[in-house]
Amino acid sequence: MPSRRHGIALTPAEQRAYLETSHTCILTTLDRHGYPHAVAMWYVVDPDGAVAMTTFAKSQKALNVQRDPRCAVLDESGRTYPELKGLLIRGRAALVGDTEQVLDLLGRVHEKYNHGQAADVRDALLGQARKRVIIRVHPERVSSWDHQKLGGGY
Secondary structure, eight states: OOOHHHHHOOOHHHHHHHHHHOOOEEEEEEOTTSOEEEEEEOOEEOTTSOEEEEEETTSHHHHHHHHOOEEEEEEEEOSSGGGOEEEEEEEEEEEEOOHHHHHHHHHHHHHHHTTSOOTTHHHHHHHHHTTEEEEEEEEEEEEEEEGGGGTTOO
16 A cells, blocks of 8 residues: 555655745755754756756855855645645755856746736846846755645545
8 A cells, every 4th residue: 555655745846846836945954053044045946857046146145155055945735734745855055156147047037926027127137136146055864745635545
């Protein structure tokens, strides 16, 4: 008999769709003492399944990733138990500081969160891009759940 956990897991296609349509994730890195440092982030999903976001190059999360690339990304929705749905992605983060790549990612994030990219947004984002880095989380282990799959039998 399959486990209940297996029965509520999202398929890879469902995971991808959920990530692409969800709004905010929680990025958790490890600080210099080994404690979790969790922050809300806007993000996009790369074609290879990596979760990508930007942050200021001198931010605590960027410093944490430089020191220890292990991290987690949590994306969850639902207010009641039967509505809970989410993903916990554990992996390693890589920092990318190339201004053009940062600018491209800022444009993708702008498009996702502002429902389309304005023609002049790239020039407006250039100043920000010079101060930012990309945090790209490459999944190594993924846990997922969709309590709607329980069919009310929770």
